Amino acid sequence: MYPAAFDYTVADSVDHAIDLLQRSGEGAKLLSGGQSLVPLMKLRLVQPTRVIDIGRVSGLSHVGEDGAAGLLRIGALATHAQLETSPVVREKLGLMAEAAGVIGDAQVRGWGTIGGALAEADPAGDWGPVVQALEGRVECAGPRGSRVVDAASFFIDAYTTVLADDELITEIQVPVPQAGSAGAYLKLERRAGDFAVASVAVQLELDDAGRCRNAGVALGAAGLTPIKVAMAEETLGGQSVEPEVVDAAARCVRDAASPLADVRGSSDYKRAVCGALFEKAVDVALRRHRGETVKGGHVR
Numbered sequence: 355m356y357p358a359a360f361d362y363t364v365a366d367s368v369d370h371a372i373d374l375l376q377r378s379g380e381g382a383k384l385l386s387g388g389q390s391l392v393p394l395m396k397l398r399l400v401q402p403t404r405v406i407d408i409g410r411v412s413g414l415s416h417v418g419e420d421g422a423a424g425l426l427r428i429g430a431l432a433t434h435a436q437l438e439t440s441p442v443v444r445e446k447l448g449l450m451a452e453a454a455g456v457i458g459d460a461q462v463r464g465w466g467t468i469g470g471a472l473a474e475a476d477p478a479g480d481w482g483p484v485v486q487a488l489e490g491r492v493e494c495a496g497p498r499g500s501r502v503v504d505a506a507s508f509f510i511d512a513y514t515t516v517l518a519d520d521e522l523i524t525e526i527q528v529p530v531p532q533a534g535s536a537g538a539y540l541k542l543e544r545r546a547g548d549f550a551v552a553s554v555a556v557q558l559e560l561d562d563a564g565r566c567r568n569a570g571v572a573l574g575a576a577g578l579t580p581i582k583v584a585m586a587e588e589t590l591g592g593q594s595v596e597p598e599v600v601d602a603a604a605r606c607v608r609d610a611a612s613p614l615a616d617v618r619g620s621s622d623y624k625r626a627v628c629g630a631l632f633e634k635a636v637d638v639a640l641r642r643h644r645g646e647t648v649k650g651g652h653v654r
């Protein structure tokens with residue numbers, strides 16, 4: 355199907371995009387990689403009166419470490435493929451590279467951007483749980499200036515975020531984990547390239563004795579938004595990661611999950627998947643901390 359008619363404007367800067375958003379009103383949509391917006395427009399599920407193409411705005415595609423701030427700074431237009439292959443991401447935040455590698459197919463990863471994916475706020479999207487587990491933040495720019503929102507409070511509902519109509523995401527900021535940290539992203543999918551049945555992101559900061567100093571735990575496709583499981587984080591924090599502690603944290607994960615039944619499975623099934631993926635993700639993270647090479651990402 356062809357999209358309904360719309361005006362198309364190329365923004366050449368962040369300020370230009372904000373100005374266009376303000377002047378275009380509610381019917382305007384930003385276009386980054388087009389991997390969510392264009393299919394929705396073709397199905398006429400979304401019918402913007404104006405499409406504002408920000409795909410060529412310079413200064414939004416960076417991926418780099420800001421040593422002074424202890425952050426990885428990721429431009430909103432960084433593609434999934436860029437994050438999958440970036441040496442600094444692979445070295446410092448393997449969890450992000452692992453998640454990027456399981457998004458859609460090669461075309462989706464080549465065009466789709468992290469900013470577009472977070473703004474889309476698909477309940478089964480992969481970036482939401484990852485940035486939540488890593489205590490990431492989302493920088494949003496608008497006519498009133500820039501603000502930085504914790505990933506944990508960025509998502510309001512399915513396909514709905516705190517972004518105002520005249521704001522865009524400009525950067526994602528992720529604290530670089532301490533030495534001794536290890537993580538895993540695990541995603542169950544029905545077939546290659548599909549959205550998750552459920553997914554779990556786990557990042558553990560461990561001391562030499564194997565005690566967990568800090569834990570980040572978040573779920574995807576387990577509710578209307580990504581879910582940061584604070585109770586599981588608290589259960590693991592300050593503890594040796596023994597089986598009974600992992601069992602208790604897994605109970606918190608299953609309790610926090612409130613997945614909707616759909617073609618990918620019943621609510622009970624998905625809740626059980628969340629618990630099982632969590633236990634496996636903790637195991638993968640611990641083995642990686644011991645120096646083993648362990649495969650994460652897809653679970654089939």
Ligand SMILES: Cc1cc2nc3c(=O)[nH]c(=O)nc-3n(C[C@H](O)[C@H](O)[C@H](O)COP(=O)(O)OP(=O)(O)OC[C@H]3O[C@@H](n4cnc5c(N)ncnc54)[C@H](O)[C@@H]3O)c2cc1C
Nearest residue numbers: 384386387388389390391458466467470471473479480523
């Ligand atoms: C076949 C297929 C399989 C997929 N599989 C997965 C998957 O397994 N996991 C997954 O997570 N995703 C998946 N996706 C979605 C994919 O990750 C998209 O790339 C992503 O959701 C949107 O990124 P985009 O850059 O393409 O955004 P666009 O499609 O350009 O935009 C998406 C939405 O975000 C808004 N937007 C875009 N950029 C910004 C910005 N900087 N600030 C504010 N608003 C903005 C747009 O107005 C639009 O509403 C899949 C998509 C397809 C087509």
